[in-house]
Amino acid sequence: MKLQNYNLHDLYNAAYSWLLLRGSVLVISIIVLLIGLRIIKFIGTRIRGRMTKRKVHSSLQPFFLSLALTALYILLIIGVAAINGISISAFNAVLGGFTVAVGLALSGTFQNFAGGVLILLLKPFELDDNIVAQGQDGIVTSIQIFYTVLITFDSKTVIIPNGKLFNEVIVNVTREGKRRLDFEIKLGYAADAEQVMAIIQDAIKNTPAILADANNRVGISALEIDGVKFIVNVWVEPANFLATKLTLHNNIMKDLQSKGVKLPGT
Numbered sequence: 001m002k003l004q005n006y007n008l009h010d011l012y013n014a015a016y017s018w019l020l021l022r023g024s025v026l027v028i029s030i031i032v033l034l035i036g037l038r039i040i041k042f043i044g045t046r047i048r049g050r051m052t053k054r055k056v057h058s059s060l061q062p063f064f065l066s067l068a069l070t071a072l073y074i075l076l077i078i079g080v081a082a083i084n085g086i087s088i089s090a091f092n093a094v095l096g097g098f099t100v101a102v103g104l105a106l107s108g109t110f111q112n113f114a115g116g117v118l119i120l121l122l123k124p125f126e127l128d129d130n131i132v133a134q135g136q137d138g139i140v141t142s143i144q145i146f147y148t149v150l151i152t153f154d155s156k157t158v159i160i161p162n163g164k165l166f167n168e169v170i171v172n173v174t175r176e177g178k179r180r181l182d183f184e185i186k187l188g189y190a191a192d193a194e195q196v197m198a199i200i201q202d203a204i205k206n207t208p209a210i211l212a213d214a215n216n217r218v219g220i221s222a223l224e225i226d227g228v229k230f231i232v233n234v235w236v237e238p239a240n241f242l243a244t245k246l247t248l249h250n251n252i253m254k255d256l257q258s259k260g261v262k263l264p265g266t
Contacts, residue, residue, distance in 0.1 A: 029083045036076040044069050109146065115162030116145040125172050130238050132171035134160050153242065178211060179238045181245055184221055185230045185252065191261050193220060196230060199259055203251040204234055209244040211235045227264070 047068055051061050120143060125131045129140050131150070136158045138150035148165055150158040173179055187196060200218045204210055214235030221231035232252075236244040256263060 025084060029080050032083060033076065033080050036079070040069060040072045040076065043072065111163035112146040112161045115164075115166035116143070116147070118166050119143060119148070119162055120145075124166075124170050125175070129175065130173040132173065133165055134168060136160065173241075174238045177237070178214065178235045179241050181232075181234050181236055181241060181248070183232055183245070183249075185232065186224075186227050186264060187230065188227045188262060188264065191228070193228060193230075195259065196256070196261060199255045199261065200230065200232060200252055203248060203255050204232075207244065207248050207251055209236055209240045209247065211237070 044065060047065055048061070051064065056064070119125075125140055127140055127143065130138070131140060136150055136152060138152040138156075138158060140148060141151050142149040145162070147162055148160050150160065152158060185196075185200070197218050204216055204218070205212075210216065211234075215233075216235060217231075217233040219231055220228055222229040232248075234244075234248065253263070
C-alpha cells in the first residue's frame with residue numbers, strides 16, 4: 001500500500017512539474033492550432049471565390065484548392081511542433097526520400113499532369129474544337145488532368161496523354177471560325193478555260209455552305225503536257241468542311257457535264 005501511494009505521489013509530482021514547465025507551451029500550441037485552422041478555412045474560402053471569379057477551369061479548381069490547403073496544414077503542423085520543441089529533421093529526411101521515390105516512379109504521370117494543367121490554363125483548344133494532333137483529327141469531347149479525349153470523324157474515341165499532346169504541334173482548325181477548302185481539277189486542253197472557271201464560280205455560288213464574303217478563288221494552277229490544272233480555294237465553316245467538299249465536287253461535275261465540257265476519261 002505504501003508502495004502504491006509512493007508511486008502515485010511521484011506520478012503526481014512529475015505531472016505537476018511537467019505542467020509548470022510545459023503547460024504554458026501546450027496552451028499556446030492549442031491556441032495557435034485553433035487560430036491556424038480558422039485562418040486556413042478562411043483562406044480556402046477566399047481561394048475558391050477567387051478561382052471562380054477568374055473563371056479557372058472546373059477541373060483545376062479542386063486540385064489547386066486541395067494543394068493550397070494541404071500546404072497550409074503542413075505548415076501549421078510544423079509550426080505547432082516547433083513550438084513544442086519537437087525536432088522535424090527526421091520527418092524531413094523521410095519525406096525527402098519518399099518524394100524522390102514517388103517522383104521517379106510517376107515521372108510520366110507528372111508530365112501528363114503538367115501538360116493537363118497548362119492546357120487548361122493556356123487553352124490552346126477548348127471543348128468541341130476540331131484539332132489535329134499526334135496524327136489524329138477529331139473533335140475534343142473531354143479535357144482531363146491527365147489526358148484529352150477526341151472523337152474522330154469516323155467515330156473512333158482517341159485518348160491522348162496530355163504530356164505528349166502539349167509538347168507537340170497542335171493544329172486548332174476551329175479557332176478562326178473558318179477553314180479553307182483547296183482542291184484541283186485537271187481537264188484537257190480542249191476545254192475552254194474561261195468557260196470552266198465561270199462554271200466553277202457558278203457552282204460555288206450555288207453551294208450555300210460556302211462563305212460568300214470570303215476570299216474565294218478559282219484559277220489555273222499548272223499547265224502540264226496532258227492538260228490544265230484548275231485550282232479552287234473556298235472558305236467554309238470548320239464543321240461543314242467535309243460535307244461542303246463533297247457537295248461542291250458533285251455540283252462542279254454535274255455543271256461541267258451539263259455544259260458539255262469533256263471530262264477526263266470520257
